Amino acid sequence: MALLEVENLTVAFDTPSGRVHAVNDVSYTLDEGETLGVVGESGSGKSVHVLAMLGLLPKPPAKVLGGRVLFQGRDLLSMSQGELRNLRGGQIGMVFQDPMSSLNPVLTVGRQLREVIERHTDLKGRRADARATELLELVGIPRPADRLKQYPHEFSGGMRQRVMIAIGLSCNPKLLIADEATTALDVTVQAQILDLVRDLKDRLGTTVIWITHDMGVVAELADTIQVMYGGRIMERGPVGPVFRDPRSAYTWGLLRSLPDEGARAQRRLYQIPGSPPNMADPPKGDPFAPRNPFATPRCHTEVPPLRSVGDGHMVAAWYDLPTALKEAGHV
């Protein structure tokens, strides 16, 4: 059953140098218990689209130009601020990037956990504290009762990220959205956090949107991958098929630019030519066309719709990547 249905979500920022089209006509469905990995580079719209659906973008300059986001059948975009507040932190938990700045430096970790618990559950005072202790234990922080009395600066980066995750999970959310939650951490800590999330997901059945630019994290964690570029979904599908058989030239480029163990020293890593589009003046057709070696003339003039290329596997491309690769001698 669908927990979240995003329909034609379109978000822009009005800046002094013109309107920046950050999210363009994004639609997808997320089933209960599913883990979606959203991949893309900075400016691809991957963070903005979730912030927009939770009403967390500063307006102005941000503006939701259209679309619907149904969470359990109710449209988040037409909800009142009060209704949205009741969902945020409660049924929808969020974990942000950069644990160094995402916690309030002058309040104890215990207070920052307690305030969300007291806001969304019936647990108050001591019982909220007990829940907070339990959560810190859950995310693997030793001596949780003592740690509650400490301030964020007394925690290491990895520990702070765990606190953020504890906050995100505190009210047993139906949906957990993690935005670059492990990007600022070193690989060992990142692996621990990923294990933790996987474990929680299995135990609590939480639906997860994991936003990252790290293909490795997606491969490890997600059921479904969604590749975004220029505010659009370029490709989307089950992780296995998309990794084995990418249909978008952008996904293909991203996968090729990953270091692979066998060929480590032999070749320079592939790099996608060009730079991300200027979204104040986006390319007319497929946003990736100017950097795409396989682009057809139509790619430069018309935005390709998402089309199905297999079981749940969708791509927005006018070209057929396997054919193009064969012609170019890549296969």
Added chain:
Amino acid sequence: MGSYLIKRLLESLLAVWGVVTIVFFVTRVLGDPSTLLLPVGASAEQIEALRSQLGLNEPLVMQYLTFLWQAVQGDFGTSFQHGRPALAVVWERMPATALLAGSAMVLGIAIGAVAGAIAALKRGTVAELVVMTVALLGQATPVFWLGIMLILYFGVSLGWLPTGGYGTFAHLVLPALTLAVFVSASIARLLRSSMLDILREDYIRTARAKGLMPTTVFLWHTARNALIPVTTMTAILAGELLGGSVVTETVFAWPGVGRLILQAIQANDFPVIQAGIFVVATIFVLINFAVDMLYGVLDPRIRAER
């Protein structure tokens, strides 16, 4: 924490000593009180007698050492003008200054905090523009000019309030208002910019993502953090006002420490100048010390560093 406290106390003492020393030597350069104290045409002998009576014939270094030795014991000498202990003369004026400073601060903080918060929260609206324009004018207007204008309007034209003096609540209104305008304008401007910085912080987004009520986000996450720089500014302003607002007290003939020091300078009343500056410097240093301690309460990171 203990060693930090001791270090800060020693620094404070050093600051007061430095100020007092500078004032001692500067007053000695300014002029000779004996010429001002004696009537015109006094004989050289009379002047000489007065000079030796006041201890002004001693070598400067000896005068300084004597002064320090007595000051440590709380004795700043006898006022040339008033013929009473200088410190007592200064101390008598303290209540008037404290009353004016206290009223101005309470009024200024109340208006400044509300105005600053509105300007930050209503960013990009007419409200912000109005508040910030008024605040800019308030901060840029010279205090003496504003005082005179208020006297002209409310005191002379309308006749609602006394033009100067001390004693009743009506006397307090105009000088307190004059100072409050400056205080509130300064606080409003700083609070606004401080809050705008804080509102951009990631932890504010976290607080909103937690679904917290807007008042919680405002009080506990925004205001709480924005107050740290505002506290410093408020303390410095309070220190300045408690040291006697020379201009305002003079314009409104308010019998406070600031006006007393100004009169003492005009009369070359060394003991009163020295005692006055000593009191002002001590208050200023103490307030700074208190703010430093308050920082630790407001910001746990600072507490940890000590």
